[in-house]
Amino acid sequence: MECIFVFIFQFKELAQAYEVLSDPEQREIYDQYVEDALKEGMGGGGGMHDPFDIFQSFFGGNLFGGGSSRERMQRRGEDVIHSLKVSLEDLYSGTSKKLSLSRNVICSKCNGKGSKSGASTKCAGCQGTGMKFSIRHHGLSMIQQMQHPCNECKATGETINEKDSCPQCKGEKVIQEKKVLEVNVEKGVQNRQKITFPGEADEAPDTVTGDIVFVLQQKDHSKFKRKGDDLFYEHTLSLTEALCGFKFVLTHLDGRQLLIKSIQEK
Ligand SMILES: [Zn+2]
Ligand SMILES: [Zn+2]
Incomplete structure (x- = not known):
């Protein structure tokens, strides 16, 4: 068989x-x-x-x-990933950054229907499923059916009569909204740490809204290097300093002034 x-x-x-x-x-x-x-x-x-x-x-x-x-x-919307540049000082002391993003939200005037009357017609391109299919053969006994969102109705499965389209969203069902997100960078977090805002990505009808994810990206520091939880600082000494002792002031990441001196320096 x-x-x-x-x-x-x-x-x-x-x-x-x-x-x-x-x-x-x-x-x-x-x-x-x-x-x-x-x-x-x-x-x-x-x-x-x-x-x-x-x-x-x-x-x-x-x-x-x-x-x-x-x-x-139920379809799940895409997650939106942003990289967020932070300084080593930010990671050391913690910080909070306000970011203004624009996102799609369901149109409040038509509740995401896209039309004044609430009526819509089934999309002819996908028979109302919102998905189009393509078939791929794997050998003789396996057929793989791939699905992808319908481009004619933007995967909604329905089209709206132009005369009936909602004046606020022009039948798009969603409108753009500016939103300010406050990203809290906790003290001591690692580079590439992810900070997630669940359900804050683009809204779409009949879709579970995806997340906005910020990925921290540490900028290089001119003086300090971080390895895990340790900080490294490189300082060049003159020959005299190396032989006879030295002292210098180091400004730490949090602004503290630290006096570094050799044992022989009194
Ligand atoms: Zn369609
Ligand atoms: Zn609308």
């Missing part, structure tokens, strides 16, 4: 699936899993298992956004 297996998932999951399928040990477990699932499905008189369920149980519940069936699948 030849079994044609159709599965749909997005790029992220595809990568995850690929990892499993390309690892021989994992692959064996997976093959056994699918075989068992198919046997079970055909023996019980209830027809074959939904291939989605097989994938979902195997790769974990979050494959389709947390639900256990396709009906409950």
Whole structure:
């Protein structure tokens, strides 16, 4: 019997699936899993298992956004990642930075419907699903169906009559809003630390809003170098200083003036 297996998932999951399928040990477990699932499905008189369920149980519940069936699948918006440059002083003493960002929010006038009457027509490009499909063949027995957002309706699955479009958002369902976020950089945090603002990314209808993530990026310091939790400071001595003793003042990252002197210096 030849079994044609159709599965749909997005790029992220595809990568995850690929990892499993390309690892021989994992692959064996997976093959056994699918075989068992198919046997079970055909023996019980209830027809074959939904291939989605097989994938979902195997790769974990979050494959389709947390639900256990396709009906409950809800799209999740993209996370927005910004890099935030900070000085070594900022990381040493902690700081807080206010950043103004513009984001899409659901139009308040039409509640994200895009039309005055609330009416919309099903998008012809995707039959209202918001997704378009393309098929890729893997050998003889496997067909992979890829999904991508419909460009004709911006993945909303519906189009709006021009005359009926909402005057505030012009049928776009969302409007741009400026928002100030205060990023608190805690004292002593590491370079590349992530600071997340959950659900603050672009809003879209029927979509779980993604996060805004700031990744701290430490600027080079002219005097100090950081290695883990230690600070290194390089100071050049003259030959006389090296032989007869020295002292100098070092300004620390928090502005303190520290007197550094050699043992022989009185
Ligand atoms: Zn469409
Ligand atoms: Zn509107």
